[in-house]
Amino acid sequence: MARITIDQSASSIILFCQDCAVWHAFADDLAAAHDSAVAHENRTHPGTQEAAHARREWRRRARNAAATRR
Numbered sequence: 001m002a003r004i005t006i007d008q009s010a011s012s013i014i015l016f017c018q019d020c021a022v023w024h025a026f027a028d029d030l031a032a033a034h035d036s037a038v039a040h041e042n043r044t045h046p047g048t049q050e051a052a053h054a055r056r057e058w059r060r061r062a063r064n065a066a067a068t069r070r
C-alpha cells in the first residue's frame with residue numbers, strides 16, 4: 001500500500017511517498033499535487049488506489065467548500 005504524504009506550506013507543496021522513501025515531488029497547488037501522487041502510484045505501485053481515493057475525497061471536499069462559500 002502506497003502512503004503518499006502531501007505537505008502543504010505557504011509557498012509550495014511537497015509530496016513524499018512513504019513506501020519508496022526516496023520519491024518526492026513538488027506541486028504548485030493541491031490539484032497538481034494529487035495528480036502527481038496518483039501518477040506516481042499508478043507508475044510505481046500498480047494495484048494500489050490510496051492516492052486515487054485521496055484525490056476523489058479531496059475533489060469532493062473542494063466542491064463542497066466551493067458550494068458553501070456561495
Ligand SMILES: [Zn+2]
Binds near residue numbers: 018021
Ligand atoms: Zn512510492
